[in-house]
Amino acid sequence: MQPLCFRTLLCLLLTLSLFNCERRAEAEVVTSESAPASDLAVEPNVPEWAKNAVIYEVNLRHFTPEGTFSAFEEHIPRLAEMGVDVLWFMPIHPVSKVNRKGELGSPYAVGDYQGTNPDFGTLEEFKSMVDAIHGAGMYAIIDWVPNHSGWDNPWITEHPDFYTKKDGEITDPINPATGESWGWTDVADLNFDNDELRDSMIAAMEFWVEEAGIDGFRVDVAHGIPVDFIEQAADSLYAIKPLFMLAEAEVPEIVNNGAFVMDYGWEMHHTLNQIAKTQGANRDAQTDASNIAREEGEDQDRATALDIDRVLKRYADDYHRGYKMQFTSNHDENSWSGTEFQRMGDGHQAFAVLTATFDGMPLIYTGQESADDQQYEFFTKDNVEWGNYEYADFYRTLFDLKEKNQALWNGEYGGDLQKIPTGNDENVYAFTREKYGDRVVVLINLSAQSQDITLQGDAFAGGYTEVFTQESNELQEGMDMHLDPWEYRVYSNR
Known part of the structure; x- marks a missing residue:
């Protein structure tokens, strides 16, 4: 997504929401048995390895x-060792020079759908990198930008009819609600009423699957593309x-119809940000005025752990196929809203534990395994400060658990979330998930104060190992516990 669109489209997105080597296996077709056949517009052809995968966004x-495909290959072994399964690469294509923003431009202003950014390397070097990823037991997907292209994309001159026009001239994307520009002036809006455009776009996507061997796509601004085109493209791609x-x-x-297996958990993410703010993670950064407003009940953005259940219920009501990508950061959040440290303060690891144990696939973004508290520039070169990969073991622990414990697998393959009442549910989020005898219990203090809880019910009772300390524990109904600020405990029975 273009950087300005995240802020501009936030309300729109929230409104729309209301509607490793040993793991590599021969790909099999996966379909949802729970969805009514009448809702199936596309026959999903989802790889078997996705059932317990985690995803990493590569900037x-x-x-x-160097910022190249070849240089990135050096990092592949450590990412595989950390338990990453899917590498999502932000756009790898040439960046348009016409109307470019900043020194290097936005990677989402695509200059050629079948080319590679010369700053990154050649097509052959990209293929070599993909081969190395596959050799390490991981998979590669690329960012695809069908909503708009750069202004010097060959289609501009060769196929001007591919583009939306306003007053007879090709225009940048327009907000349909207002008729005004979104402000994405470095790109030209594509017109999906044109059948030849549709065929050309699908052919370009097929090129990367057939010629480069990629394993899928992250589709940019998917909410802005006609649903029938999404279905048309998915049918063609899944046939390969x-x-x-x-x-x-x-x-x-667009998930219920079978075209996508996963979309963003935006509403959950923003709720977690608000919990962090309400519960004091960013207290030092808050002004006296905002503190007073909150104390007087005037802050309409207050949120507690109880709001998590509200979001989960909405997801359960609206979705009957696929699952969410859960995250504490991504390229939009990092560049435009702040790092996880800035938004979630001392609670950032607690929220990462939550997103890695929820139903859905956890995402980590470039630099998070190094606890890099840096907002990366979007239009210019800005190197990651890797240091000693301070959080690599933290993420490896979570990802190993997800691989081994079926309760945490994705979508229909994992166990349903069952809340554990604690007598302090506004501050502590506690739940268990179980599948085929595998079970996890997760307790997270989502506040900046110590909390006392009493575990209620018996669905979780049994013997466990706490995955971070490796201590053995027997959990039972009526057990009292004390949790330090932002403390998390994750128990597994295997």
Whole structure:
């Protein structure tokens, strides 16, 4: 997504929401048995390895000093060791120079859908990198930008009829609600009423699957693309081989219809940000005025752990296929809203534990495994400060658990979330998930104060190992516990 669109489209997205080597296996077709057949517009062809996968977003421009495919290959072994399964690469295409923003421009202003950014390397070097990823037992998906192209994309001159026009001239994307520009002036809006455009766009996507061997796509601004085109493209792509399809959207229709297996958990993410703010994670950064407003009940953005259940209920009501991508950061959040440290303060690891144990696939973004508290520049080169990968073991622990414990697998493969009442549910989020005898129990203090709880019910009773300390524990009904500020405990029975 273009940087300005995140802020501009936040309300729109929230409104729309209301509607490793040993793991590599032969790809199999996966379909949902729970969805009514009448709702199936596309026959999903989802790879079997996605059932317990985690995803990592690669900002190639900033990842290494060289910023190239070849330089990135050096990081592949450590990412596999950390338990990453899917590498999502931000756009790898040439960046348009016409109307470019900043020194290097936005990677989402695509200059050629079948080319690679020369700053990153050649097509052959990209293929070599994909081969290395596959050799490490991981998979590669690329960002795809069908909503708009750069102004010097060959289609501008060769196929001007591919584009939306206003007063007879090709225009940048327009807000349909207001008729005004979104402000994405570095890109030209594509017109999906044109059948030849549709065929050309699908052919370009097929090129990367067939010629480069990628394993799927993250589709940018998927909420802005006609649903019938999404279905048309998915039908063509799934006919080639099993693919992993991620929508940058929170629109149930394009997951329920089988086109995408995963979309964004935007509403959950923003709720977690608000819990962090309300519960004091950013207290030092808050002004006296905002503190007073909150104390007087005037802050309409207050949130507690109880709001998590509200969001989960909405998801359960609106979706009957697929699952969410859960995250504490991504390229939009980092560049435009702040790092997880800035938004979630001392609670950032607690929220990461939550997103890694919820139903859905956890995402980590470039630099998070190094606890890099840096907002990366979007239009210029900005190297990641890797240091000693301070949080790599933290993420490895969570990802190993997800691989081994079926309760945490994705979508229909995992266990349903069952809340554990604690007598302090406004501050502590506690739940258990179980599948085929595998069980986890998660207790997280989502506040900046110590909390006391009493575990209620018996669905969780049994013997466990706490995955971070490796201590053995027997959990039972009526057990009293004390949790330090932002403390988390994750128990597994295997």
